[in-house]
Amino acid sequence: xxxxKISRREFLKTSGALVVTFSIASPLAEAATKRAGPAKTVAGxxxxxxxxxxxxxxxxxYSGKVDxxxxxxxxxxxxxxxxxxxxxEKVEVVQGDTALTPDQGITWGSxxxxxxxxxIRQACATAREALLAQGAEKLGVSxxxxxxxxxxxxxxxxxxxxxxxxLVGGKNFQMKVDAKAPLKPPSAYTIVGQPVKRFExxxxxxxxxxxxxxxxxxxxxxxxxxxxxAMKANLLSxxxxxxxxxxxxxxxxxxxxxxAMVAKNEWAAIRCADGVKAQWSDWQGLPDKAKLWxxxxxxxxxxxxxxxxxxxxxxxxxxxxxxxxxxxxxxxHTHGSxxxxxxxxxxxxxxxxxxxxxxxxxxLRKQLGNxxxxxxxxxxxxxxxxxxxxxxxxxxxxxxxxxxxxxxxGKPVRVQWSRADEHGWDPKGPPTLLEHRAALDAGGKVVAWxxxxxxxxxxxxxxxxxxxxxxxxxxxxxxxxxxxHASLAIPYAFPNIKATARWLAETPFKPSWIRTPGRMQNTxxxxxxxxxxxxxxxxxxxxxxxxNLKDPRGLELLDRLARLANWTPRKGLAKASGDIVKGRGVxxxxxxxxxxxxxxxxxxxxxxxxxxxxVERVYMAHDCGQIINPDGIKNQLEGGVVQTVxxxxxxxxxxxxxxxxxxxxxxxxxxxxPDVPDVVLxxxxxxxxxxxxxxxxxxxxxxxxxxxxxxxxxxxxxxxxPFTPDKVLAALRTA
Amino acid sequence: xxxxxKLMVNGKSHDLRVDDPEMPLLYALRNDLGLQxxxxxxxxxxxxxxxxxxDGKAVRSCRFPVGKAAGAKILTxxxxxxxxxxxxxxxxxxxxxxxxxxxxxxxxxxxxxALLDSNKRPSEAQIKEALANNLCRCGTHLRIVRAxxxxxxxxx
Numbered sequence: 001x002x003x004x005k006i007s008r009r010e011f012l013k014t015s016g017a018l019v020v021t022f023s024i025a026s027p028l029a030e031a032a033t034k035r036a037g038p039a040k041t042v043a044g045x046x047x048x049x050x051x052x053x054x055x056x057x058x059x060x061x062y063s064g065k066v067d068x069x070x071x072x073x074x075x076x077x078x079x080x081x082x083x084x085x086x087x088x089e090k091v092e093v094v095q096g097d098t099a100l101t102p103d104q105g106i107t108w109g110s111x112x113x114x115x116x117x118x119x120i121r122q123a124c125a126t127a128r129e130a131l132l133a134q135g136a137e138k139l140g141v142s143x144x145x146x147x148x149x150x151x152x153x154x155x156x157x158x159x160x161x162x163x164x165x166x167l168v169g170g171k172n173f174q175m176k177v178d179a180k181a182p183l184k185p186p187s188a189y190t191i192v193g194q195p196v197k198r199f200e201x202x203x204x205x206x207x208x209x210x211x212x213x214x215x216x217x218x219x220x221x222x223x224x225x226x227x228x229x230a231m232k233a234n235l236l237s238x239x240x241x242x243x244x245x246x247x248x249x250x251x252x253x254x255x256x257x258x259x260a261m262v263a264k265n266e267w268a269a270i271r272c273a274d275g276v277k278a279q280w281s282d283w284q285g286l287p288d289k290a291k292l293w294x295x296x297x298x299x300x301x302x303x304x305x306x307x308x309x310x311x312x313x314x315x316x317x318x319x320x321x322x323x324x325x326x327x328x329x330x331x332x333h334t335h336g337s338x339x340x341x342x343x344x345x346x347x348x349x350x351x352x353x354x355x356x357x358x359x360x361x362x363x364l365r366k367q368l369g370n371x372x373x374x375x376x377x378x379x380x381x382x383x384x385x386x387x388x389x390x391x392x393x394x395x396x397x398x399x400x401x402x403x404x405x406x407x408x409x410g411k412p413v414r415v416q417w418s419r420a421d422e423h424g425w426d427p428k429g430p431p432t433l434l435e436h437r438a439a440l441d442a443g444g445k446v447v448a449w450x451x452x453x454x455x456x457x458x459x460x461x462x463x464x465x466x467x468x469x470x471x472x473x474x475x476x477x478x479x480x481x482x483x484x485h486a487s488l489a490i491p492y493a494f495p496n497i498k499a500t501a502r503w504l505a506e507t508p509f510k511p512s513w514i515r516t517p518g519r520m521q522n523t524x525x526x527x528x529x530x531x532x533x534x535x536x537x538x539x540x541x542x543x544x545x546x547x548n549l550k551d552p553r554g555l556e557l558l559d560r561l562a563r564l565a566n567w568t569p570r571k572g573l574a575k576a577s578g579d580i581v582k583g584r585g586v587x588x589x590x591x592x593x594x595x596x597x598x599x600x601x602x603x604x605x606x607x608x609x610x611x612x613x614x615v616e617r618v619y620m621a622h623d624c625g626q627i628i629n630p631d632g633i634k635n636q637l638e639g640g641v642v643q644t645v646x647x648x649x650x651x652x653x654x655x656x657x658x659x660x661x662x663x664x665x666x667x668x669x670x671x672x673x674p675d676v677p678d679v680v681l682x683x684x685x686x687x688x689x690x691x692x693x694x695x696x697x698x699x700x701x702x703x704x705x706x707x708x709x710x711x712x713x714x715x716x717x718x719x720x721x722p723f724t725p726d727k728v729l730a731a732l733r734t735a
Numbered sequence: 736x737x738x739x740x741k742l743m744v745n746g747k748s749h750d751l752r753v754d755d756p757e758m759p760l761l762y763a764l765r766n767d768l769g770l771q772x773x774x775x776x777x778x779x780x781x782x783x784x785x786x787x788x789x790d791g792k793a794v795r796s797c798r799f800p801v802g803k804a805a806g807a808k809i810l811t812x813x814x815x816x817x818x819x820x821x822x823x824x825x826x827x828x829x830x831x832x833x834x835x836x837x838x839x840x841x842x843x844x845x846x847x848x849a850l851l852d853s854n855k856r857p858s859e860a861q862i863k864e865a866l867a868n869n870l871c872r873c874g875t876h877l878r879i880v881r882a883x884x885x886x887x888x889x890x891x
Contacts, residue, residue: 069836204837205825207772207812214771247754266766267758338776338872339838388836388873419777639835642874665781673863676876
């Protein structure tokens with residue numbers, strides 16, 4: 001087993017630079033705190049940035065993209081092993097360490113394979129070509145007389161060969177990644193495309209995997225941050241006399257509105273935080289939740305920006321025989337990681353080391369430097385696997401808490417957020433409002449389509465404000481939620497289209513990206529409205545989509561989806577009687593119009609009496625081009641569907657005028673086992689195409705498929721996520 | 736009041752000195768004994784990530800006072816099996832790849848063990864019911880159900 005081997009290999013000695021690093025499977029903090037040698041390059045244009053091969057032929061892959069529970073660690077190793085022609089067991093992956101791994105950007109947007117993996121593939125192809133050339137020379141044959149196999153350069157038609165370890169072990173490649181290095185033909189693949197089992201699962205199921213939360217540094221203190229009683233309240237006074245009596249109490253750290261209790265052990269830190277009496281000023285700056293959408297609509301507009309413009313939609317809108325309008329809204333969601341955020345930081349001799357489950361260690365380093373007035377070069381951020389991360393959640397904030405505290409105290413500090421910290425203080429998916437209108441001609445064809453999404457202002461950067469910097473009054477970056485206008489543009493060939501983002505000056509909660517940011521909201525509204533158009537035209541909704549698509553790959557996907565779900569044309573309303581009524585709905589998108597094709601059919605049951613919606617089954621056809629690991633994709637799609645059914649039916653952040661009030665799993669419930677739908681998948685593999693992303697696209701089509709299925713069942717349009725029983729009942733009453 | 740406590744964990748006896756016997760067992764297991772199976776998820780007995788067995792019963796260790804656990808037989812995920820000698824549930828979770836981030840999986844396996852201890856061949860509905868109070872944010876539920884079903888077949 002690979003993991004056993006890795007666990008034994010506590011120290012990895014790689015390349016001529018004698019980089020000493022640690023296995024993330026090893027709990028030994030002593031090993032972990034060893035500094036990397038200075039010569040390991042992290043340059044993304046250098047082969048040595050990405051790979052090192054030791055004398056035994058073991059390959060270390062340095063990945064800036066990290067495994068957030070998605071399986072990309074294994075998939076990236078598959079790509080590297082395949083392109084290098086080495087057995088998969090020979091590849092170990094080091095992830096997200098600013099001292100060791102290239103900055104491949106944030107692990108987001110379903111780009112780990114599509115972007116990060118392709119950089120790695122090219123670096124490995126460059127290395128393989130160099131090894132082949134060197135090997136041929138050593139073996140005394142021409143370059144065309146050798147081939148690569150199992151970590152060796154072999155002479156064609158003979159048993160003669162030389163291992164990679166003999167060729168490069170103990171040395172650097174010292175060459176640039178060659179964008180033209182030839183890639184292995186997919187027909188020769190033996191590792192890519194296989195459902196390889198994930199490396200870390202044996203350790204996870206036996207309690208031996210070291211999560212961020214499990215990691216320990218010798219001599220570390222434990223801290224809990226005491227959060228303001230209202231989001232922007234000022235700290236007026238602190239009485240820590242009771243906390244000081246807790247055995248193990250070490251310090252009360254107060255900096256502006258940042259208040260933390262530090263102790264020798266974790267339970268003492270919790271008791272100190274419970275025992276401290278803090279007085280906060282009153283603050284009631286949040287909008288009235290009952291009027292949230294009025295608030296969004298009335299927020300100051302910075303600008304309007306069109307992201308799709310075909311023909312003249314304004315003029316064409318007047319020519320239609322029939323006009324449709326609809327308004328959609330999508331609630332504020334929390335990430336709700338199962339393990340509240342956690343980090344350890346150690347400030348020593350002017351250098352800061354941070355262990356973090358951040359999806360963006362390189363960016364975090366920059367932000368911490370900005371906050372603390374340190375040079376980024378004096379900060380090292382090291383990734384350790386955390387609890388599921390579906391976007392920028394609290395990990396970076398916990399890291400900033402710990403960094404601030406270790407600098408104050410001069411000792412390593414572990415910060416563990418509470419459940420209330422996580423639910424209350426992680427950045428949120430912003431409230432999203434969409435307005436759609438369309439004109440149809442007498443034959444039911446769309447002659448004009450216009451959409452507008454109301455979202456927080458267009459991003460200039462990606463640095464979501466660190467909570468600690470904000471509270472402590474230290475230099476901070478400004479929060480922006482990411483490219484949330486994406487997927488507002490539609491894949492359908494209408495003659496006149498306008499898709500507009502209305503950029504708003506503010507949003508109630510610090511926004512960030514949560515799985516399928518913006519694309520989920522935009523696709524929800526687009527695909528619900530597409531269904532409304534189909535109904536108005538009197539055409540089966542799947543057929544209506546097909547008629548308006550010109551893209552053969554999209555059409556093939558819809559055909560596969562129809563077969564998978566055994567789709568039969570929907571002829572108006574399902575005319576079932578009784579309290580519980582079944583329906584099915586369809587949805588489709590080409591993600592961001594430039595990548596993964598995906599379609600879903602949802603089967604639902606609506607209880608007319610209680611208003612409860614139950615999603616029985618979701619069929620999904622999915623084309624992300626070349627498949628690296630089919631089981632990894634299935635796992636992501638199944639999980640994405642379940643999580644999105646939860647978001648669509650249940651989830652809604654609760655708050656009063658001062659703060660978030662849904663601070664646990666009772667007040668912010670998520671879908672549980674008895675209500676989980678079946679998921680039936682059809683993966684379309686195109687080995688000769690480039691691979692695209694997976695984690696986000698599959699979820700984009702889920703809310704609309706459910707909404708459309710509810711219409712099919714009981715004839716109501718659910719235009720407000722989540723589809724709670726009270727909203728369903730209200731819609732049924734007015735239907 | 737500091738107190739000496741003897742904990743029996745995974746068949747081994749441990750002498751512990753704790754400042755507060757009201758400290759949840761979870762912190763003793765994780766921080767004093769260095770175990771990494773049980774996880775802190777909510778501290779509110781709402782999610783199940785911290786589940787261990789005490790005298791054969793699945794218990795949420797995040798609120799169970801360590802003082803009350805003295806003398807009881809405690810079983811954690813580590814005690815169930817090792818990578819070289821897997822318990823059928825662990826083997827089945829690997830076989831079904833029933834993990835995404837895996838943070839909740841400790842609770843899933845320990846709760847499933849409690850189920851299989853009392854019902855050797857549970858139906859799918861019974862499995863879902865038994866795990867109704869165990870949360871998974873990644874949405875690994877379908878694989879977890881398949882893994883538990885597989886384990887029950889392996890143990891038959």
